[in-house]
Amino acid sequence: MTPNASRTAGVVEQPASPRVADQLAWASAVLADADVPSPRTDAQWLLAHVAGVDRGRLLVLDDLDADAMVEFARLVAVRRARYPLQHLVGTAAFRTVELQVGNGVFIPRPETELLAEWALSAVPSADCVIADFCSGSGALAISLATELPRARLIAVEESLSALMWLKRNIEAQPDAVASRITVVHADVTRSADIAKWIAPASCDMIVANPPYVPEDTEVDPEVDIDPAEAVFAGDDGMSVITPMIPVLAQVCRPGGLVGVEHDDATGDLVAGQLVEDGLFAGVLGHRDLAGRPRFVTATRVEG
Ligand SMILES: C[S@@+](CC[C@H](N)C(=O)[O-])C[C@H]1O[C@@H](n2cnc3c(N)ncnc32)[C@H](O)[C@@H]1O
Structure with missing residues (x-):
């Protein structure tokens, strides 16, 4: 179980625009404000996770649907509280393998x-x-x-x-x-x-x-x-x-x-x-x- 979090992450409210670029920019700013060491990368991992795509495919994704936006806001808020990224996405990469954690x-x-x-x-x-x-x-x-x-x-x-x-x-x-x-x-x-x-x-x-x-x-x-x-x-x-x-x-x-x-x-x-x-x-x-x-x-x- 991950901690609960409200829809707004705190520093800046989640933009209403479902565009992936807008969501990523917002999440990166929120995570940077919380001193998360790699805010942009973490935002990409979380967004890819809620969208159900590989991180490399984010470029070809235009919009998030409403449910994904709600879940993205929740995960960003939890990550902002410095809960580990790997626990939120459920996996960690190590060399060529992916491990469940x-x-x-x-x-x-x-x-x-x-x-x-x-x-x-x-x-x-x-x-x-x-x-x-x-x-x-x-x-x-x-x-x-x-x-x-x-x-x-x-x-x-x-x-x-x-x-x-x-x-x-x-x-x-x-x-x-x-x-x-x-x-x-x-x-x-x-x-x-x-x-x-x-x-x-x-x-x-x-x-x-x-x-x-x-x-x-x-x-x-x-x-x-x-x-x-x-x-x-x-x-x-x-x-x-x-x-x-x-x-x-x-x-x-x-x-x-x-x-x-x-x-x-x-x-x-x-x-x-x-x-x-x-x-x-x-x-x-x-x-x-x-x-x-x-x-x-x-x-x-x-x-
Ligand atoms: C730093 S983690 C490393 C885990 C893994 N090797 C890695 O690199 O991700 C140390 C691991 O050692 C285990 N451990 C601690 N003391 C131990 C002991 N005396 N004998 C065997 N395992 C032990 C812990 O439960 C933990 O899983």
């Missing part, structure tokens, strides 16, 4: 696409086994299974509500993709729990986007809608990553690779803990396009 699951973020990109470029063989620790909606597992047609994926998730979305998203994939993804309900910080499902040294690669935001961090209003256990990880943002590192070493085969996304402020800490573990070499920090430390990769050594 809603209450109880983390919305995949564009920055995690960099970790997927690294995994695709570094994957040791076409027939590899890749574990996705802290899988959430399945963004990494499903996109890697889609782009690596012979890989087998193991999607590990602890939260029951996230698991429901994960399974729903896998079921929505073509059988050739879905049949190569195994879902595991387990805690990635507990080696005995994981050992019941994943044999030691059986994975060629592990990718992980765990919760990593330090508890006292001020976050955008949209992030408050994500489940807290998907976002926050103790005072230093390391309460999942630190105990997960020995589990990464446990399931990764010697010569295999791991990639762990982290908070801007914890890149050195994550790299240091991988080195200290003693079972990883080639520990390397990776930055995003804005130059922020984003994820760390390493190779599992013998031992």
